Amino acid sequence: MKDIRLMKGNEAIAEGAIRAGCDGYFGYPITPQSEVMEYLFANKIKERTGMIVLQAESEIASIHMVYGGAACGKRVMTSSSSPGISLMQEGISFMAGTELPCLLLNVVRGGPGLGTIQPSQSDYFQTVKGGGHGDYKMIVLAPASVQEMYDFAKLGFELAFKHRIQVMVLSDGAIGQMMEKVELDEQVPRWTDAEIKAMSPWATTGKTPDRERNIITSLDLNPVKQEIININLQKKFKHIQETEVRFERIQCDDAEYLFVAYGSSARICQKAVLLGRERGIKVGLLRPITLFPYPSDELAKLAKQVKGMLSVEMSAGQMVEDVRLSVNGAVPVEHYGRLGGIMPAPDEVLNVLEQNFIKEKTYEPHTN
Amino acid sequence: MSHIPTRDEVIEPENLVYSRTCLLTDNALSYCPGCGHGTAHRLIMEVIEEMNLQADTIGVAPVGCSVLAYDFMNIDMQQAAHGRAPAVATGIKRLHPEKFVFTYQGDGDLAAIGTGETIHVCNRGENITVFFVNNGIYGMTGGQMAPTTLPGMKTATSPFGRDVETMGHPLKITELVAQLPGTYFVSRQSVHTPANVRKAKKAIEKAIQYQKLNKGLCFVEIVSNCNSGWKMTPLESNKWMEENMFPYYPLGDIKVPK
Numbered sequence A: 001m002k003d004i005r006l007m008k009g010n011e012a013i014a015e016g017a018i019r020a021g022c023d024g025y026f027g028y029p030i031t032p033q034s035e036v037m038e039y040l041f042a043n044k045i046k047e048r049t050g051m052i053v054l055q056a057e058s059e060i061a062s063i064h065m066v067y068g069g070a071a072c073g074k075r076v077m078t079s080s081s082s083p084g085i086s087l088m089q090e091g092i093s094f095m096a097g098t099e100l101p102c103l104l105l106n107v108v109r110g111g112p113g114l115g116t117i118q119p120s121q122s123d124y125f126q127t128v129k130g131g132g133h134g135d136y137k138m139i140v141l142a143p144a145s146v147q148e149m150y151d152f153a154k155l156g157f158e159l160a161f162k163h164r165i166q167v168m169v170l171s172d173g174a175i176g177q178m179m180e181k182v183e184l185d186e187q188v189p190r191w192t193d194a195e196i197k198a199m200s201p202w203a204t205t206g207k208t209p210d211r212e213r214n215i216i217t218s219l220d221l222n223p224v225k226q227e228i229i230n231i232n233l234q235k236k237f238k239h240i241q242e243t244e245v246r247f248e249r250i251q252c253d254d255a256e257y258l259f260v261a262y263g264s265s266a267r268i269c270q271k272a273v274l275l276g277r278e279r280g281i282k283v284g285l286l287r288p289i290t291l292f293p294y295p296s297d298e299l300a301k302l303a304k305q306v307k308g309m310l311s312v313e314m315s316a317g318q319m320v321e322d323v324r325l326s327v328n329g330a331v332p333v334e335h336y337g338r339l340g341g342i343m344p345a346p347d348e349v350l351n352v353l354e355q356n357f358i359k360e361k362t363y364e365p366h367t368n
Numbered sequence B: 001m002s003h004i005p006t007r008d009e010v011i012e013p014e015n016l017v018y019s020r021t022c023l024l025t026d027n028a029l030s031y032c033p034g035c036g037h038g039t040a041h042r043l044i045m046e047v048i049e050e051m052n053l054q055a056d057t058i059g060v061a062p063v064g065c066s067v068l069a070y071d072f073m074n075i076d077m078q079q080a081a082h083g084r085a086p087a088v089a090t091g092i093k094r095l096h097p098e099k100f101v102f103t104y105q106g107d108g109d110l111a112a113i114g115t116g117e118t119i120h121v122c123n124r125g126e127n128i129t130v131f132f133v134n135n136g137i138y139g140m141t142g143g144q145m146a147p148t149t150l151p152g153m154k155t156a157t158s159p160f161g162r163d164v165e166t167m168g169h170p171l172k173i174t175e176l177v178a179q180l181p182g183t184y185f186v187s188r189q190s191v192h193t194p195a196n197v198r199k200a201k202k203a204i205e206k207a208i209q210y211q212k213l214n215k216g217l218c219f220v221e222i223v224s225n226c227n228s229g230w231k232m233t234p235l236e237s238n239k240w241m242e243e244n245m246f247p248y249y250p251l252g253d254i255k256v257p258k
């Protein structure tokens, strides 16, 4: 029998992490994601799987605890919301430099500054374009449902260890707080010490006579070597771009107009697609699931088919830059967003699409 | 060119009374001649070797002159961001409670940028060991003022001497952490004379031994010289340290198990 439960997004990712065999969670409370740590404490994970959970003194400490655990080859994670994620950028950059796998979650709230506790998508640049110092990228997964919050814990750990990279689940206050049904799967056992040694021979597990000492460091003062380290990192990101793109096409096959949206905005656009079809507009939705790697090729293909794309984000226009880079001028691309924690309504985004591409014809319809 | 004798040619086996621990690598130390960091490294590695803990040890290096400690210590090590070694060590120890976990940190690392991490790792009573090398200055970045710089002491950022009115007072962080119930053993030592080296080694032994008891954090400060940063010869710096640092940072055990 299937194990189906009604859960909040934040609870779902916590349960997902436990069942994915997570070894440790380190975090600091912040709305709208405090339920992640609360759920872990309430669910007696020590008894269930032996996973540990620790409330740190700050997000800075949390991410460096994650660093310590990840450098031992363990499956470790932290979660926070925008202001806390800003504090973590130092540690994330250090993990990028040391290629440590980990699972991170940002349940985004509106900014800048303390902003609001309402949902937003204004951390796209920070997440996808770097955030911390140095030339690095994380794999970024954008859940659009509570089920995906659950699923992306396991997927995130898999990708993190497959590529020795940080995986950020970029969620938002709406996905984190809303309740939906979730289908749970079997418990994945936590790795044994022997499994960790076999899987992650680079991990600091104590120097034994059979191997050289393991060192986890991002420092190399020799610029020639440092350049090689950076080139290798870039090769890895390129490989990830080529192999790990994930997206969902919704009513794209015959679409003349396209919404591009992720997370909560994608849910809104999904509804707008239905409304549009009722109004006789052939509109579809491309939902990027990975924000890095970005589904640029898919968008470039769709640019040959549609007359206009509307990037819908709860931001002043961040992801729209990647949409424009992907289509490279082949088709008009507009942005629509609400700011400060306001979520747009489906008819609102549909009206914007109509105004931009159909009614007012601000652009010559695209033909080729 | 005359022949330069090898180590083995110089040292007749029957004359060998002391040798370097195998837990120090063959890499040449990057420290200035006369600096205390090298001695501190040696003592810690000697004790880990004597206690047969190499396979059970995970060390955390700081940012500071000892950022490359992992080049010299023949054990598994992680390099932490500036001041974050206690958080990194917490992550390790929580997931590997059976391992011996230590941090090695300077005064800027531990008592300025990492003050929060230091206080909280002590307050949580993490079962780790902290080795704290206090030289009253930022050695690595070229001799700027540290939280531990003495009143009136000249540094690159206190060129007319530390003015406590505007620059604050030297922070006795070791006394501070000794107040916290989470610390189990707190001691302040130096490594500038043979007698002090012997005492420091005893404190290091205890701080490593006690970790097994799981009774809280063990903290050993080593008041040390930075002859380069202080702009002195090594001998002058040791004398200056005795006359100026020790009165403010008195040596000895500060907190011992009851």
Ligand SMILES: Cc1ncc(C[n+]2csc(CCOP(=O)(O)OP(=O)(O)O)c2C)c(N)n1
Pocket: B063, B064, B065, B066, B082, B105, B106, B107, B108, B109, B110, B133, B135, B137, B138, B139, B140, B141, B146, B226
């Ligand atoms: C975030 C950050 N800020 C500043 C620095 C520059 N920095 C490197 S070492 C150091 C001071 C180290 O002093 P201390 O901890 O006393 O070590 P020492 O070199 O004296 O042994 C500073 C400020 C850095 N590496 N990272």
Ligand code: SF4
Pocket: B030, B031, B032, B034, B035, B036, B037, B065, B135, B139, B140, B225, B226, B227, B228, B229
């Ligand atoms: S700068 Fe100071 S602390 Fe650094 S190696 Fe030289 S003497 Fe030692």
Ligand SMILES: [Mg+2]
Pocket: B106, B107, B108, B133, B134, B135, B136, B137, B138, B139, B146
């Ligand atoms: Mg110093």
